Amino acid sequence: MTVDSKSQNGVNGHSAATPAEKIQNINGQGGQPELAKLDASKLTIELATCLKPLQEPETLRFGMNFTDHMIVATFDPLTGWSIPELKPYGPLTLDPSCSCFHYCPNVFEGMKAHLGPDGKPRLFRPNMNMRRLEGSAERMALPPIDGDEVLKLVKVLVTTDARWIPEGESFSLYLRPTIIGTRASLGVTASDSAMLYIIASPSGPYFPQGFRPMSLFAMGENVRAWPGGTGGHKVGGNYAPAFLPQRIAAKQGYDQVLWLFGEEKNITEAGAMNFFVVVQRDDGDMDVITAPLDGTILPGVTRASCLIIAADPSFQEKYKLRLHIHERTFTMKELMQWSEQGKLVEAFCVGTAVSVGSVNRIGFEGKEITLPLNGAVLGPVSYAIREQVLGIQEGRVQWEDWSVLCEE
Numbered sequence: 001m002t003v004d005s006k007s008q009n010g011v012n013g014h015s016a017a018t019p020a021e022k023i024q025n026i027n028g029q030g031g032q033p034e035l036a037k038l039d040a041s042k043l044t045i046e047l048a049t050c051l052k053p054l055q056e057p058e059t060l061r062f063g064m065n066f067t068d069h070m071i072v073a074t075f076d077p078l079t080g081w082s083i084p085e086l087k088p089y090g091p092l093t094l095d096p097s098c099s100c101f102h103y104c105p106n107v108f109e110g111m112k113a114h115l116g117p118d119g120k121p122r123l124f125r126p127n128m129n130m131r132r133l134e135g136s137a138e139r140m141a142l143p144p145i146d147g148d149e150v151l152k153l154v155k156v157l158v159t160t161d162a163r164w165i166p167e168g169e170s171f172s173l174y175l176r177p178t179i180i181g182t183r184a185s186l187g188v189t190a191s192d193s194a195m196l197y198i199i200a201s202p203s204g205p206y207f208p209q210g211f212r213p214m215s216l217f218a219m220g221e222n223v224r225a226w227p228g229g230t231g232g233h234k235v236g237g238n239y240a241p242a243f244l245p246q247r248i249a250a251k252q253g254y255d256q257v258l259w260l261f262g263e264e265k266n267i268t269e270a271g272a273m274n275f276f277v278v279v280q281r282d283d284g285d286m287d288v289i290t291a292p293l294d295g296t297i298l299p300g301v302t303r304a305s306c307l308i309i310a311a312d313p314s315f316q317e318k319y320k321l322r323l324h325i326h327e328r329t330f331t332m333k334e335l336m337q338w339s340e341q342g343k344l345v346e347a348f349c350v351g352t353a354v355s356v357g358s359v360n361r362i363g364f365e366g367k368e369i370t371l372p373l374n375g376a377v378l379g380p381v382s383y384a385i386r387e388q389v390l391g392i393q394e395g396r397v398q399w400e401d402w403s404v405l406c407e408e
């Protein structure tokens, strides 16, 4: 009679060995466990035998369609990171007790691959996403992750599924590297197990009906982030609490929430985008202002890039702009004063999804601030920055090492 291995090992399929014995088995001689690091060079590849039909680019809706493959790796507290696998896109199987389903130690990134004029896919400043992913994982007490290895995996997924990147301006492949805590226990404690997965979604213009300005509803009641909180990290738990305020804003006829914080009603972010204003100065130049990275603001890659671009003399010369850049706290009161004095030239939102999007009105306590777009869809400053950002992302404009090819 053969003995079922499960009953031999005890309940739940767990081996009867104690953790110490397990470690000894792994190392052969015992001693401290050598946890395997995430190693992209070991990636195993199982290609889909049946490829999905591509969707017409015009019918793409954000985050609704996924490519043929995904990449998955898992972290085990005794052995470290598994060998990463590229395999057909499909459901994950997880124990319902996993930490991710209860306490949300989940972090993610959002980045895009664009086709350049040479037809090659490229990423925009991906190292910044990877450093941010490492920081988010650390904040959620997840196992340490090497972002450089994640980036190598991202590049493999992009090149494998490159046929999914629609040609043409404002089309891209949206990439979503995600790490979730998979400790299978209800204990309220850090997840010592994790899963990394990378999925990819072909994406079209942010406004499928054509580019247009956004309206914002300045929210006094609910806050997105607070000092000492997690607003400065891309952690999943930050987003669901914003859904009800977003619904309230939509009911009032606005596109996005303008998140305020504190007694002075500091202006922080808009929706899941960083927020900028342009204010006319007495000397004829313009101030470009965004909130500082004080821990309540998500350190956007687009935000950082807009700040560098806007401050650049050759950029200002090219677009005949004279700009002064400020990362500083500013309030609803100031915004209303600038508007009343006719000094509020522009407001705009930035992020990977929208790139740079203009704002035409901001509702606050029953009043409304309107932005002078003079019939255009973007003001002069946001137009120029958007042109520059898209040009770099699509490989048409050279800017330092910001555009990174996926194939070596």
Ligand SMILES: *Cc1c(COP(=O)(O)O)cnc(C)c1O
Pocket: 110, 234, 269, 271, 272, 273, 274, 298, 299, 300, 301, 302, 303, 350, 351, 352, 353
């Ligand atoms: C992701 C995100 C942004 C934009 O960051 P990018 O790196 O530019 O895409 C801004 N605010 C919030 C809250 C975000 O989640």
